[in-house]
Amino acid sequence: MSRVVKPPSFWQRNARVILGVALAALAVHDVFGAHGFLAMRRTQKEMQQIRAEIARLDRDNSQLGDQVNALKTDPKTIERIAREEMGLARPGEKIFKLPPPDDATGAGNAH
Numbered sequence: 001m002s003r004v005v006k007p008p009s010f011w012q013r014n015a016r017v018i019l020g021v022a023l024a025a026l027a028v029h030d031v032f033g034a035h036g037f038l039a040m041r042r043t044q045k046e047m048q049q050i051r052a053e054i055a056r057l058d059r060d061n062s063q064l065g066d067q068v069n070a071l072k073t074d075p076k077t078i079e080r081i082a083r084e085e086m087g088l089a090r091p092g093e094k095i096f097k098l099p100p101p102d103d104a105t106g107a108g109n110a111h
Contacts, residue, residue, distance in 0.1 A: 011018075031037045070077040082088040089095050 029036060033039070071081070087095060087097070
């Protein structure tokens with residue numbers, strides 16, 4: 001009795017190559033894919049920038065809140081704004097407004 005030996009099937013012959021290609025494809029996808037390592041690093045960097053921007057905006061918001069509180073409650077701040085921006089004065093005071101310096105004329109006369 002002689003045995004008939006079947007040739008190996010396609011899958012048996014190429015199992016290692018198919019497995020290697022599949023693993024390589026998964027590795028490439030994990031690094032370069034839409035949700036891969038590089039995308040994750042890019043997203044983490046964006047999150048860090050956004051957190052820094054939020055911290056800056058929080059500081060600005062706090063400063064503006066302090067300014068609002070001073071404008072509501074601090075008489076010295078209110079007086080400074082009235083004098084500087086609105087041109088108001090106390091009774092008996094006089095305000096003299098000078099024209100802004102003309103740099104081109106001043107520089108020409110200096111020679």
